[in-house]
Amino acid sequence: MTVWSLAWRCALARRRLFVWNVLVPLLLLSPVALSEAAAPHRTAVFGVFFVFFATFGSAIPTVRDASDGWLDTVFVSGVPGHRWFLESWAAGTILDLIQLVPASWVLIGVSTGASAGEILRLGVALLVAIGTANVVGPLVAAVVRSLAEAALVAAAVSLGLLHLSGFFRVPTGGWQAAVAAWSPYRPLREALADVQAGGAGVAGDWLPALALAAGLLAGAARSAARWARRFEWPPAG
Amino acid sequence: MTGDAARPAPAAVVVERYAFEYGDGTRALRDVSLTARAGEAVGLLGPNGCGKTTLLRAIARAGTRPVAGIDLRAISDTPSLVLDRPVFQRSLSGRANAVALLRMRGLSGETAAARAARALARFGLEDVADRPVSGYSRGTDHRLGLAIGFAAEASCTLLDEPLAGLDPAARQRLATEVRGAASAGRCVILSTHDPEFARTACDRVAFMADGRVLAVDRPSVFLDALSLETRIEIDPGAALEDHEIGRVSDLPDGVSGPTLEETTVVYRVADPARSLPGLLGVWLGAGLDVRMLRIREPDLRDAYFAVTGQRLERAGELP
Numbered sequence: 001m002t003v004w005s006l007a008w009r010c011a012l013a014r015r016r017l018f019v020w021n022v023l024v025p026l027l028l029l030s031p032v033a034l035s036e037a038a039a040p041h042r043t044a045v046f047g048v049f050f051v052f053f054a055t056f057g058s059a060i061p062t063v064r065d066a067s068d069g070w071l072d073t074v075f076v077s078g079v080p081g082h083r084w085f086l087e088s089w090a091a092g093t094i095l096d097l098i099q100l101v102p103a104s105w106v107l108i109g110v111s112t113g114a115s116a117g118e119i120l121r122l123g124v125a126l127l128v129a130i131g132t133a134n135v136v137g138p139l140v141a142a143v144v145r146s147l148a149e150a151a152l153v154a155a156a157v158s159l160g161l162l163h164l165s166g167f168f169r170v171p172t173g174g175w176q177a178a179v180a181a182w183s184p185y186r187p188l189r190e191a192l193a194d195v196q197a198g199g200a201g202v203a204g205d206w207l208p209a210l211a212l213a214a215g216l217l218a219g220a221a222r223s224a225a226r227w228a229r230r231f232e233w234p235p236a237g
Numbered sequence: 238m239t240g241d242a243a244r245p246a247p248a249a250v251v252v253e254r255y256a257f258e259y260g261d262g263t264r265a266l267r268d269v270s271l272t273a274r275a276g277e278a279v280g281l282l283g284p285n286g287c288g289k290t291t292l293l294r295a296i297a298r299a300g301t302r303p304v305a306g307i308d309l310r311a312i313s314d315t316p317s318l319v320l321d322r323p324v325f326q327r328s329l330s331g332r333a334n335a336v337a338l339l340r341m342r343g344l345s346g347e348t349a350a351a352r353a354a355r356a357l358a359r360f361g362l363e364d365v366a367d368r369p370v371s372g373y374s375r376g377t378d379h380r381l382g383l384a385i386g387f388a389a390e391a392s393c394t395l396l397d398e399p400l401a402g403l404d405p406a407a408r409q410r411l412a413t414e415v416r417g418a419a420s421a422g423r424c425v426i427l428s429t430h431d432p433e434f435a436r437t438a439c440d441r442v443a444f445m446a447d448g449r450v451l452a453v454d455r456p457s458v459f460l461d462a463l464s465l466e467t468r469i470e471i472d473p474g475a476a477l478e479d480h481e482i483g484r485v486s487d488l489p490d491g492v493s494g495p496t497l498e499e500t501t502v503v504y505r506v507a508d509p510a511r512s513l514p515g516l517l518g519v520w521l522g523a524g525l526d527v528r529m530l531r532i533r534e535p536d537l538r539d540a541y542f543a544v545t546g547q548r549l550e551r552a553g554e555l556p
Binding site for chain 1: 294297298300301302314315316318320322323324325326328329333337338340341342343369
């Protein structure tokens with residue numbers, strides 16, 4: 001668990017950055033949670049922020065660690081690609097969750113009718129969404145060549161996936177509804193809506209989304225030995 | 238039993254006709270062949286861009302997955318690579334980086350901590366070991382990289398420009414470490430621009446140019462086999478114009494040159510005892526001064542020029 005423990009040690013050593021990563025979501029999302037904005041709008045803002053936070057937060061450090069040679073140092077030390085990916089994914093996902101929980105609690109706090117079950121479901125949905133974003137981030141990093149490209153591609157991919165999950169317009173039928181059913185970000189949308197709706201219960205069946213999230217993680221880990229070569233030196237070309 | 242001493246050590250690293258081309262089509266290495274045995278230190282000498290670093294990194298890569306043309310089957314562990322600009326997690330201390338990188342090689346936490354502590358002490362890093370690497374100088378960074386590289390006690394240690402940024406004490410420490418690793422039966426391959434360091438620290442040297450290994454042998458073999466000439470270096474005390482040097486004509490037999498290296502005029506002679514009086518007579522007879530005169534026996538630097546055919550003026554990186 002060296003990569004995992006190193007990720008934690010680095011995060012805790014950069015205390016100032018850690019505090020900012022808690023404060024910024026709190027400062028940006030609290031006004032939205034406390035506003036008179038309609039629930040779907042608040043859901044969209046929270047969803048976009050959470051997914052961007054985790055996708056950027058995993059893509060950009062990966063590009064930086066690859067370009068300064070750290071990842072190559074890790075790989076030539078004998079750490080296989082899948083182990084690097086899984087350990088850094090686990091650490092990144094849990095760190096993101098910890099940093100986003102305070103902002104989530106503000107939304108829960110203003111939604112007086114939220115039940116314990118809905119809050120628990122929001123926790124699970126957040127874990128699935130953040131975990132998926134932490135898979136997308138390194139994959140984005142593997143296809144770009146700079147931090148600027150990483151930011152651009154991560155934003156485009158995330159917005160596309162959020163759209164397919166129904167964050168901007170809930171699909172009522174057709175292929176878009178079928179795609180949304182499988183989207184790992186859909187549970188987050190539904191859980192955010194549930195919490196705000198005060199137990200109205202709009203959640204659908206999450207199994208396909210959870211299965212796809214697990215499949216994405218397993219597929220990315222299984223193929224990491226190949227795609228993580230992009231982070232090695234000599235570059236894979 | 239007497240055969241043991243004469244029996245060559247097993248090859249740890251075998252590079253056979255290895256070629257590498259970058260994505261943009263630049264051919265960095267062409268048909269490179271090199272063998273490094275257990276218990277041997279091999280120095281790579283060559284101008285910037287000749288492929289030394291690429292070769293070291295390729296050997297390191299071959300420790301993690303098959304690379305066509307590089308055979309590391311004789312060693313059971315991953316080579317330890319130390320770059321000229323080692324990369325660390327800069328928010329963490331030198332000790333934390335050392336322990337983490339050693340643990341990535343599969344060492345237990347206890348072994349990694351103990352080895353890191355010993356190596357940090359050997360390279361004089363105890364005082365800064367628990368400070369964040371972000372505050373380290375380049376030389377300290379480099380010593381940390383070397384300490385980790387040797388603490389790994391890998392069957393093959395690869396050092397890329399290990400002298401970069403090192404003070405004389407650290408250079409001496411490095412030479413001791415290289416010889417120590419070789420004595421312990423491990424293989425060390427290092428790249429350097431310092432022929433004198435290569436001569437003292439390495440059992441064999443490989444001269445590289447244009448992505449090829451031109452020759453590999455013991456330093457003494459190069460010096461004996463190449464019939465290199467002794468240099469007589471005259472410092473006239475001021476920069477001379479071409480026409481002033483041209484006044485030194487009718488050189489004695491066995492003297493060739495001169496070449497101008499900054500303000501020093503260099504002649505090459507086969508037998509300095511025989512040629513020096515005559516050369517000095519001609520020089521003084523031309524009305525030129527001698528502030529300092531030095532006779533330098535041929536060394537690996539001359540062997541390098543002889544093997545690569547590289548002219549001195551183009552080889553600015555060699556001291």
